[in-house]
Amino acid sequence: MTKKVAVLGEIRDGSLRNVSFEGLAAARTIAEGGEILAVLVGASLGTLAQDMIHYGADRVVTVEDEKLAQYTPDGFSQAFLSVVEQEKPEAIVFGHTALGKDLAPKIASRLGCGLISDAVDVEIAGGNVVFTRPIYSGKAFEKKIVSDGIVFATIRPNNIAPLEKETSRAGEVTALSAEIKDLRTIVREVAKKATQGVDLSEAKIIVAGGRGVKSADGFSPLQELADVLGGAVGASRGACDAEYCDYSLQIGQTGKVVTPDLYIACGISGAIQHLAGMSNSKVIVAINKDPEANIFKVADYGIVGDLFEVVPMLAEEFKNLLIKA
Amino acid sequence: MNIFVLLKRTFDTEEKITIANGAINEDGAEFIINPYDEYAVEEAIQLRESHGGEVTVVSVGGEDGEKQLRTALAMGADKAVLINTEDDIEYGDQHTTSKILAEYLKDKEADIILAGNVAIDCGSGQVGPRVADLLDIPYVTTITKLEIEGDKVSVVRDVEGDSEVIETSLPLLITAQQGLNEPRYPSLPGIMKAKKKPLEELELDDLDLDEDEVEAKTKVIEIFLPPTKEAGRVLEGEISEKVKELVSLLHKEAKVI
Numbered sequence: 001m002t003k004k005v006a007v008l009g010e011i012r013d014g015s016l017r018n019v020s021f022e023g024l025a026a027a028r029t030i031a032e033g034g035e036i037l038a039v040l041v042g043a044s045l046g047t048l049a050q051d052m053i054h055y056g057a058d059r060v061v062t063v064e065d066e067k068l069a070q071y072t073p074d075g076f077s078q079a080f081l082s083v084v085e086q087e088k089p090e091a092i093v094f095g096h097t098a099l100g101k102d103l104a105p106k107i108a109s110r111l112g113c114g115l116i117s118d119a120v121d122v123e124i125a126g127g128n129v130v131f132t133r134p135i136y137s138g139k140a141f142e143k144k145i146v147s148d149g150i151v152f153a154t155i156r157p158n159n160i161a162p163l164e165k166e167t168s169r170a171g172e173v174t175a176l177s178a179e180i181k182d183l184r185t186i187v188r189e190v191a192k193k194a195t196q197g198v199d200l201s202e203a204k205i206i207v208a209g210g211r212g213v214k215s216a217d218g219f220s221p222l223q224e225l226a227d228v229l230g231g232a233v234g235a236s237r238g239a240c241d242a243e244y245c246d247y248s249l250q251i252g253q254t255g256k257v258v259t260p261d262l263y264i265a266c267g268i269s270g271a272i273q274h275l276a277g278m279s280n281s282k283v284i285v286a287i288n289k290d291p292e293a294n295i296f297k298v299a300d301y302g303i304v305g306d307l308f309e310v311v312p313m314l315a316e317e318f319k320n321l322l323i324k325a
Numbered sequence: 326m327n328i329f330v331l332l333k334r335t336f337d338t339e340e341k342i343t344i345a346n347g348a349i350n351e352d353g354a355e356f357i358i359n360p361y362d363e364y365a366v367e368e369a370i371q372l373r374e375s376h377g378g379e380v381t382v383v384s385v386g387g388e389d390g391e392k393q394l395r396t397a398l399a400m401g402a403d404k405a406v407l408i409n410t411e412d413d414i415e416y417g418d419q420h421t422t423s424k425i426l427a428e429y430l431k432d433k434e435a436d437i438i439l440a441g442n443v444a445i446d447c448g449s450g451q452v453g454p455r456v457a458d459l460l461d462i463p464y465v466t467t468i469t470k471l472e473i474e475g476d477k478v479s480v481v482r483d484v485e486g487d488s489e490v491i492e493t494s495l496p497l498l499i500t501a502q503q504g505l506n507e508p509r510y511p512s513l514p515g516i517m518k519a520k521k522k523p524l525e526e527l528e529l530d531d532l533d534l535d536e537d538e539v540e541a542k543t544k545v546i547e548i549f550l551p552p553t554k555e556a557g558r559v560l561e562g563e564i565s566e567k568v569k570e571l572v573s574l575l576h577k578e579a580k581v582i
Binding site for chain 2 (some may be wrong): 073074097098101102104105106108109110112113114115116117118128130133134135136137138139140141142143144145146147148149184185186187188189190191192199200201205229246247248249250253254255257261262272273276279280282283284285291296297298299300301302303304305309310313314317318321322
């Protein structure tokens with residue numbers, strides 16, 4: 001059955017996040033030939049609507065308001081719900097990001113509908129839109145459907161491939177004015193702690209350190225390797241508990257769950273809680289002094305050795321390779 | 326201060342997951358307070374210690390949840406409420422749980438409601454914001470710091486590693502992120518006292534809720550385990566040779582670089 005699908009485009013530092021384009025790809029599957037409507041909410045949207053069209057949206061509705069410069073659940077829900085009221089979509093897709101996780105449940109509650117969070121795949125099967133999502137932090141998976149009402153899901157970044165960008169695609173962009181009022185939470189200040197730029201949840205390559213890193217300074221060779229590869233640095237709970245790094249870097253059952261193309265585990269023993277957060281990575285490399293470490297059981301490639309010796313050599317080798325390429 | 330905590334009983338993080346008859350096998354598994362809810366319990370107790378008042382811990386689920394509620398009482402919560410849905414609901418989703426919690430909370434005049442930002446079993450993170458919406462109070466998720474003065478509240482919210490300082494007011498619902506505090510262990514006297522603290526058990530009828538009002542909006546059609554990964558190759562030779570080989574394998578075989 002064809003469906004009209006609304007996809008919320010998420011903006012960070014003036015650009016659309018990749019997960020928004022992935023959302024359009026998910027919408028293409030869900031719509032079964034129906035219309036794909038991108039929704040953009042913010043204070044100054046510039047030409048971002050065109051990007052959504054190039055990546056698969058048929059049409060874009062924008063809501064622009066000074067009060068939407070910062071994300072707040074009240075402001076963004078008022079904006080998005082006014083689009084829903086006008087457009088009456090039969091399905092909605094958000095990214096499973098800090099914003100999506102915060103906003104989607106409120107919208108679902110307002111609409112009195114179900115919500116399937118953190119989907120990593122979507123397909124049409126037996127006449128239903130079927131989402132696959134990890135449970136128990138990826139130790140198992142479930143396939144889930146919405147039994148009645150709007151089909152609403154948040155999709156995990158980095159799992160559903162975006163459509164090819166077609167700059168020749170055209171579509172209508174309309175502005176909707178919504179009354180944004182009574183914001184009950186106000187963002188006073190934003191401190192950028194994730195200084196290195198690459199967001200863990202969207203990173204294609206992650207270099208992660210565990211207790212074997214031994215100190216906060218011990219993370220610098222890992223950061224250098226990540227910089228060479230254009231990746232992000234992560235950590236095990238052990239490293240966070242030992243205060244070698246901030247909890248925002250933690251990967252595992254508590255912490256972030258990541259699925260990069262390449263995960264390089266340095267000095268991480270591979271406790272089951274950590275594996276839950278990274279074992280679905282496409283390729284896993286383990287570097288550990290202990291040949292018996294559990295991490296080698298899930299690694300595609302392993303090097304038994306001292307990370308302080310191996311990691312700088314790896315960075316050097318990759319640098320040479322990338323210069324040649 | 327009238328403080329409520331939403332608590333879920335979950336599998337221990339160390340448990341291996343197996344499937345029996347199409348469902349997660351719970352036989353012999355250890356259960357714990359959802360780790361993020363533990364931060365919420367701790368924060369609630371600290372709020373009471375500095376502002377006075379009472380901490381009530383609420384859980385929706387089966388009778389087995391009593392154990393985790395007792396643990397929260399042993400940590401220092403004052404009262405516990407178990408909303409037992411075992412007999413009434415075969416399958417509930419986040420809509421179900423939120424409706425039930427909101428129905429229970431609607432006349433309790435809570436100043437603040439604390440919950441974990443996500444449960445480590447189903448991992449949806451919906452119940453906190455949904456409950457806040459149903460109660461028509463503001464919420465802030467994944468917080469790492471909470472300061473309350475009068476009815477003015479300042480919180481620090483973790484946003485994928487960055488932090489936002491957010492101002493809001495009571496009544497409020499927050500969900501806890503790791504780093505908010507260091508949850509205490511129940512002391513022996515705490516455990517003894519917990520046995521005598523009130524633990525109320527309610528059913529849907531007590532909340533004037535019909536089963537169809539809380540009927541799940543979503544349905545699980547299949548549960549499966551990820552394909553088991555074969556142990557990979559541990560490279561041999563001198564360190565420098567291993568490094569060269571690894572780079573070449575990642576480039577040519579795995580093609581990720």
